[in-house]
Amino acid sequence: MFTGIIEKMGTVVEKSPNRITIEIEWKDLKVGESISVNGVCLTVAQSENFRPLARFTADLSRETLSSTTLGSLKVGNRLNLERALKLGERLGGHFLSGHVDGLGKVRAIIREEGGKVFEITTSPEILKYIVSKGSIGVDGISLTVVRVINGIGFSVSIIPHTKKVTTFGLLKVNDSVNIEVDMLAKYVENLINKKNEKSGITREILLEKGFL
Template sequence: MFTGLVQKKGVFVKLAGDGGAAVAEIACEPWEDDPLVKGESVAVQGACLTVVGISSGGFTADVLEETLACTNLRRLRRGDPVNLERALRLSDRLGGHIVAGHVDGTGEIVAIARRGRDYAVRIRCRPEEARYIVRKGSVAIDGISLTVSDVPAADAFEVCIIPTTWQETSLGARSVGDAVNLETDILARYLEKLAAGGPSAGSGLTLDKLLGAGF
């Protein structure tokens, strides 16, 4: 589990493997006070990967075929910046929102505009993701926890990026037409399933009860 607060900006080196699963090589500065260990989870562009090798200049991680199919990792080129976040400790602050590292799919950047010091980014997404995206709600874009500032269309939403986030994450290198990894709010998905199950699911939770409680 992660929070969507990027800890380091690494550099994509290569993706080795044919057909199915692969191994990704990432270059980054080491975590000096708390070094990486084999077997731990690191979110790379928002995708939870398992570390299988460590060097002084970075690490390698296994990438499942399913991960390659639903993320933008296969589209990365050597030298591209990537967002890195290690798994959350129970004692850590939850500064962003609950991010599982299980990317739902990719969206497409359709517009980038300056708004004063900030950047407004509009992203087109599939209906599967759009249904869980609401104004002022949370969404993870390439592993970054962001607040939805607007939902101008059924298949699009906007986020506003402060200069620090723009400079210290991979978003600053993005252009119109690029694909970004999207993970919607997992709590919304659980609530939807519980509400759909209703009393038969044993919870007694219904959509009417959620609406009555202010959700």
């Protein structure tokens, strides 16, 4: 489990069809540890802590390669990294599982006072879970949705600090990003769709209580 608060950025130093090696500043990673890499939960398969900058290697499954941006990474690419949440730590963002729901594409980057607004398009299957002022994970970063754009996408506002310490400072128009929607939205949908179970929960009740 992750929070979407990026701790470090890493650099791809080796890439094979189903493996990736990333150079990092951490020197205490352990084999078996979970790391969010651009929003994708990966398991540390190898860890080398003796270099000036440490490295770790992770395996990439067929599903990861086909449904996330990790399959298109190249040596030299920068990545957002977050270690798994520890009990007792502050939850600064929102809960993210590291299981990417789909891809988005940067449609526009608009300068505004105090930062930039990124407009991101995505599929209807993803968009149905996104609401204005709701939470969303983009490349592993916990963000607040500014608005939903005419059924084709959504926008997020990026402050200078986020631009500096994450890959949002490197994104360009037409770049692809990993998207993870708020897991609470999927649980709510699941409850609503269980027509054969008399749970007493209806869409009207959820609307009345402010969940939708």
